[in-house]
């Protein structure tokens with residue numbers, strides 16, 4: 420931190436949540452202390468509610484009290500909630516101070532810590548306020564994933580699989596064949612078993628994380644402000660966000676909704692004649708065996724209506740990411756409602 424991230428003795432603050440603090444605050448603090456730094460920490464409650472104005476302002480005040488300056492470094496130790504909140508605080512504190520991300524969930528390691536997006540939620544909706552603020556350093560240690568609940572781990576894996584589907588056929592193929600080797604052609608594992616499979620070989624997991632980070636980094640470097648290519652990262656997300664909103668963020672973890680959303684988007688790609696039937700079948704077969712919460716009460720028409728309200732609607736058109744091959748995605752804004760509706764129906768029926 421001293422050399423790479425511009426920190427000096429006494430001018431950093433670790434921001435973390437209670438779950439993460441219990442396990443990892445001491446080891447991280449003591450290694451920084453060993454480097455001769457004073458290491459204050461702000462431990463916040465865990466959960467999405469912490470990504471709010473209330474905790475943002477509390478954190479900014481704490482930064483003032485700790486004497487942080489523009490040269491100081493905020494160390495975000497935690498999942499995407501802590502990364503987004505602490506990153507946002509770092510980006511506005513004295514018009515911007517340093518940021519180091521130490522992501523501790525799979526989602527944060529492969530997704531939210533890469534690309535520079537930070538932000539908080541408002542009562543009116545998620546991620547409505549934010550900035551682009553790149554960290555000076557991201558430290559990823561896959562061994563911390565061993566304490567992550569299996570459902571969270573599997574939810575983060577959705578983004579890894581997504582990176583393969585939109586950009587790297589080989590990455591998807593490696594995941595698919597490892598999954599098939601472990602579970603056979605038709606088995607549907609529980610979240611616990613799928614979690615054990617993900618963690619079974621840490622060097623393979625590290626390799627998948629590195630490949631996934633490279634993909635996200637390449638995409639966001641090409642299009643930092645989400646004007647073109649970066650939109651393909653939304654594959655499955657327009658459907659997924661609508662599912663999360665319809666179920667009031669209570670039933671699905673984000674990644675679980677994304678699995679279902681990618682299933683719908685894959686079927687849509689085939690329906691539009693862009694993705695070959697056998698490729699679509701490979702993708703939906705894998706997505707269809709991953710454990711998800713029940714789909715009771717989800718009505719295709721309501722989901723479609725919710726999608727239309729999504730912020731990705733620009734100029735009255737719905738931007739949808741579709742596949743034209745495994746590893747190759749593009750956005751379309753000319754997709755008819757019927758095709759979308761049929762794809763939603765098909766994906767829901769596939770899981771009935």
Ligand SMILES: NC(=O)c1ccc[n+]([C@@H]2O[C@H](COP(=O)([O-])OP(=O)(O)OC[C@H]3O[C@@H](n4cnc5c(N)ncnc54)[C@H](O)[C@@H]3O)[C@@H](O)[C@H]2O)c1
Pocket residue numbers: 436437438439442465466467470497498499500501503523524525526527530531532533534535536537545546563564565566567568571
């Ligand atoms: N900035 C971006 O580009 C970006 C991208 C995707 C998602 N996000 C945001 O990320 C957030 C979701 O992040 P998340 O899924 O990491 O959730 P999270 O930060 O809430 O973490 C999930 C849970 O796991 C716990 N936890 C974290 N690390 C742990 C560990 N190693 N061992 C045990 N428990 C641990 C946390 O305390 C929390 O209870 C959302 O707010 C979303 O909007 C941001």
